[in-house]
Amino acid sequence: MRRTGDVLGPLVTRLAAIGSLTESDIDALLALPYTLREGKPGWEIVREGDRPSQCCLILDGTFGRFKMAAQGAKQIVSYHIRGDLPDLQSCFLPAMDHTLSALTVGTVAFIPHAAIRHILEETPLLGAKLLRESFIDSSVTREWLCNVGRRSSESRIAHLICEMFTRHRAAGHVDQFTFPFGLTQVAISDSQGMSTVHVNRVLQKLKANKLISSHAKSKAITILDWEGLQAVGDFDPRYLHILH
Amino acid sequence: MRRTGDVLGPLVTRLAAIGSLTESDIDALLALPYTLREGKPGWEIVREGDRPSQCCLILDGTFGRFKMAAQGAKQIVSYHIRGDLPDLQSCFLPAMDHTLSALTVGTVAFIPHAAIRHILEETPLLGAKLLRESFIDSSVTREWLCNVGRRSSESRIAHLICEMFTRHRAAGHVDQFTFPFGLTQVAISDSQGMSTVHVNRVLQKLKANKLISSHAKSKAITILDWEGLQAVGDFDPRYLHILH
DNA sequence: GGGACGACTTAACCCAAGTTAGCCTTGGCG
DNA sequence: CGCCAAGGCTAACTTGGGTTAAGTCGTCCC
Numbered sequence: 001m002r003r004t005g006d007v008l009g010p011l012v013t014r015l016a017a018i019g020s021l022t023e024s025d026i027d028a029l030l031a032l033p034y035t036l037r038e039g040k041p042g043w044e045i046v047r048e049g050d051r052p053s054q055c056c057l058i059l060d061g062t063f064g065r066f067k068m069a070a071q072g073a074k075q076i077v078s079y080h081i082r083g084d085l086p087d088l089q090s091c092f093l094p095a096m097d098h099t100l101s102a103l104t105v106g107t108v109a110f111i112p113h114a115a116i117r118h119i120l121e122e123t124p125l126l127g128a129k130l131l132r133e134s135f136i137d138s139s140v141t142r143e144w145l146c147n148v149g150r151r152s153s154e155s156r157i158a159h160l161i162c163e164m165f166t167r168h169r170a171a172g173h174v175d176q177f178t179f180p181f182g183l184t185q186v187a188i189s190d191s192q193g194m195s196t197v198h199v200n201r202v203l204q205k206l207k208a209n210k211l212i213s214s215h216a217k218s219k220a221i222t223i224l225d226w227e228g229l230q231a232v233g234d235f236d237p238r239y240l241h242i243l244h
Numbered sequence: 245m246r247r248t249g250d251v252l253g254p255l256v257t258r259l260a261a262i263g264s265l266t267e268s269d270i271d272a273l274l275a276l277p278y279t280l281r282e283g284k285p286g287w288e289i290v291r292e293g294d295r296p297s298q299c300c301l302i303l304d305g306t307f308g309r310f311k312m313a314a315q316g317a318k319q320i321v322s323y324h325i326r327g328d329l330p331d332l333q334s335c336f337l338p339a340m341d342h343t344l345s346a347l348t349v350g351t352v353a354f355i356p357h358a359a360i361r362h363i364l365e366e367t368p369l370l371g372a373k374l375l376r377e378s379f380i381d382s383s384v385t386r387e388w389l390c391n392v393g394r395r396s397s398e399s400r401i402a403h404l405i406c407e408m409f410t411r412h413r414a415a416g417h418v419d420q421f422t423f424p425f426g427l428t429q430v431a432i433s434d435s436q437g438m439s440t441v442h443v444n445r446v447l448q449k450l451k452a453n454k455l456i457s458s459h460a461k462s463k464a465i466t467i468l469d470w471e472g473l474q475a476v477g478d479f480d481p482r483y484l485h486i487l488h
Numbered sequence: 489g490g491g492a493c494g495a496c497t498t499a500a501c502c503c504a505a506g507t508t509a510g511c512c513t514t515g516g517c518g
Numbered sequence: 519c520g521c522c523a524a525g526g527c528t529a530a531c532t533t534g535g536g537t538t539a540a541g542t543c544g545t546c547c548c
Contacts, residue, residue: 067386070478073394077386089379092372097383097483120372124365128336131375135333138382139341142311142321145385149392149437150317153535184495193393195536200497234314239341397505428525439506444527 006030008109010171011057014083015129017170017242018136025126028119034109043102046087050096054110058084061106062182066190067098076191077141079103079164079183082171088134091116104182136241143239148193151234156192157202158233161212163240165223170242181214181221206232250274252353254415255301258327259373261414261486262380269370272363278353287346290331294340298354302328305350306426310434311342320435321385323347323408323427326415332378335360348426380485387483392437395478400436401446402477405456407484409467414486425458425465450476 006012008030015021015029034057039045046052048067063080065087077098080086086100091113120127140163147156161181168179185203189196206212211229213222223229250256252274259265259273278301283289290296292311307324309331321342324330330344335357364371384407391400405425412423429447433440450456455473457466467473 065386067390069390069394070399075390075394077389089382092376092379093383093485095482095485097485098386121368124368124371127368128364132336134382135336135378138333138378138385139337141382141385141389142309142342145321145389145392146311146313146319148389149435150313150319155314185497186495191393196496197498197537198535201535204497238339241337241339241341429527430525440526441507441528442505445505448527 010083019129038107039102045100047099052090054112057109059107061104064103065098065100074190139239162233162235177223254327263373278355282351283346289344291343296334298356301353303351305348308347309342309344318434383483406477406479421467
């Protein structure tokens with residue numbers, strides 16, 4: 001199943017990380033019709049209220065889904081990286097209840113709903129593997145709710161870093177303990193329900209405690225003490241449902 | 245489609261509130277095999293780590309799903325009432341990542357995974373209507389994340405009351421503006437990421453401002469100012485995806 | 489080369505909400 | 519009947535993290 005050279009390869013890698021795929025599954029996935037699009041930070045792929053007719057597969061970059069609360073408060077409800085299918089729900093619910101936008105430069109493939117529905121109806125076993133991606137997405141949202149509701153700010157950010165490291169590792173772009181975190185401090189604050197000032201304070205504390213270090217130029221993070229960071233972040237990767 | 249006298253009637257009512265159902269859909273739903281179970285507050289229907297072989301349909305009472313964080317901190321990630329299918333995900337993900345438990349006395353029907361899978365595979369159009377329930381559940385979790393991450397404590401609790409009122413109304417047990425809220429202040433605090441002391445303070449403030457009133461005996465709440473409560477709670481029901 | 493902008497940093501101040509610790513009421517049950 | 523646990527309520531005190539307000543630095547672009 002070495003087909004990751006294909007444009008839709010990241011989807012195959014992702015689904016293989018969370019379930020087993022047969023050769024015919026892989027063939028069907030790689031044969032999906034798509035159109036490519038690239039964009040820069042701030043690009044809004046689908047907006048709250050839209051009624052899209054295609055799903056979005058992330059091929060490169062970091063994306064986020066967010067909702068707006070009163071007085072311009074923004075809450076990022078999830079981050080998405082290579083291989084994620086963040087709006088499969090749009091096949092089932094007519095109107096978007098949030099916005100999907102790019103946080104870095106990135107590339108996505110749009111796959112028509114009709115093609116997804118065809119898989120769900122004609123090959124329900126493969127359909128279930130696609131749906132699994134969405135159920136894991138829900139699981140991650142629940143864990144974020146725990147994070148924001150019940151963990152200290154230090155624990156929250158440590159947890160987020162652990163999660164993104166684990167997901168990037170499964171997506172295959174991790175070099176040892178260094179990975180392309182790619183989030184601004186503003187984005188972190190919008191996802192963790194805190195102020196940017198405090199995000200800055202906490203990141204410095206994590207660095208002072210030798211848990212992480214960052215590389216200004218590349219926007220990458222290196223985890224210096226993986227066990228320690230998981231302990232601080234109260235991180236247990238089971239909610240990601242990644243196979244081993 | 246007056247078949248709500250059937251034991252599984254609440255499922256039909258629920259799915260009809262979020263999508264259209266054909267006569268044959270209703271027949272198929274009401275013909276699902278099930279076993280009934282009742283329980284009291286604290287009853288844990290499925291636990292984190294379990295690998296259930298059946299799904300749970302709520303017939304009566306209020307239930308919650310929760311996860312535990314470090315040092316015994318509990319985060320309730322959703323509430324469930326009549327007609328909800330809170331663990332459809334267990335058909336797709338082998339292990340539970342949270343616990344489902346009863347918050348009041350209540351009744352559930354267990355439906356074997358095999359029967360659900362049969363619907364998903366043989367009648368994918370009806371399957372999609374079941375899945376819609378789960379996608380709405382995710383949407384609600386995202387809104388809760390907004391609540392906990394970006395709203396003030398007063399706004400959060402007002403929002404929760406608006407949500408539960410709207411859901412109870414769709415499930416058909418609302419008398420004017422009075423509905424069976426049925427949550428203890430401890431449960432509210434565990435869901436909103438606050439202390440019980442503060443929940444108490446905020447509830448009193450909402451009552452002082454004539455937005456709600458409560459009936460000690462029956463544990464019901466009456467909304468005195470629906471417009472005002474929605475404004476305080478920054479509540480927009482679209483995320484519930486209930487049809488009109 | 490210089491302005492404009494976005495990301496990050498720092499410090500001083502302050503308040504919303506947590507913590508602790510009691511007390512009261514209610515209802516189930518031995 | 520009387521105990522006790524659960525839920526609710528209150529007050530006094532503390533604190534984590536928000537707010538505001540200035541900076542610095544790098545980079546893009548005219």
